[in-house]
Amino acid sequence: MPDWDCDLYLKFERERAQAARDLISRIPPLAPRRIVDLGCGPGNSAAILAHCFRGADILGLDTSEKMLEAACERAPFARFLRQDFCDWTPEEPVDLIFANAALHFAPDHHQFVPKLLSFLNPGGVLAVQMPNVLQDAAHALMRMVSVDGPWAERLAPVAKSRAIIGSLDDYYAWLAPHCRMVELWQTIYVHPLDGHDAIVDWFVGSALRPFLAKLERDEAPAFLAHYRRELEMAYTPQADGKVLLLYPRLFFVAQR
Ligand SMILES: C[S@@+](CC[C@H](N)C(=O)[O-])C[C@H]1O[C@@H](n2cnc3c(N)ncnc32)[C@H](O)[C@@H]1O
Known part of the structure; x- marks a missing residue:
């Protein structure tokens, strides 16, 4: 891919960063010395973490070369490493493991989440936010368009593979036996975007990537035009021309 x-x-940095800010705001009082930011992306969350936890050593892990380049430029006060977080083991226990919009890329959360907890110092915190989009219209339309066109055979497997995140019950069951405190919540963010093209851009920069990767280069415009037409039917513009993108996200903060 x-x-x-x-x-x-980063075109939608303000909107995407809100979830990171909300996640940080629910972390219990903590003076972390060592923070690891899983799937750190372009350094946006590292910058917020550095602002909130001054003096902490922040290590960002990501597999994307471009994201890491951007992160090094954006947050020179932190360290960044090209590392698959599924295979990562810290050299020393950590005080805060933070993962904003990243952990849904990891499989087998029933094993992975307890493993991450085991990397924490006593009193350390695992703070996670993940898109929770199984029921979401924009994602359902993405899957629908992917099986309605000359690309159907190639895109159907992508449409069928969905984020493997668990339910609130699942996360509670996986966290509670190891933690003194577990908080779970869900939020549906309402983002007023500049029309249907902006929704397309939002997803071209994120959830559409695996679909676009399977298209021939000259198919992408037709695929995106088809997707846009479907969005037009599902998202009614407001009086000022904005469309409201509803984005459901699942959060948890767990203290060991
Ligand atoms: C949606 S972005 C989130 C970026 C950032 N955390 C934020 O708050 O905006 C997901 C990031 O996770 C990274 N990622 C996905 N799977 C990964 C893995 N297995 N190991 C390390 N990074 C991964 C991607 O490269 C991408 O930069």
């Missing part, structure tokens, strides 16, 4: 387009991803 082609690497991330950092500029397109």
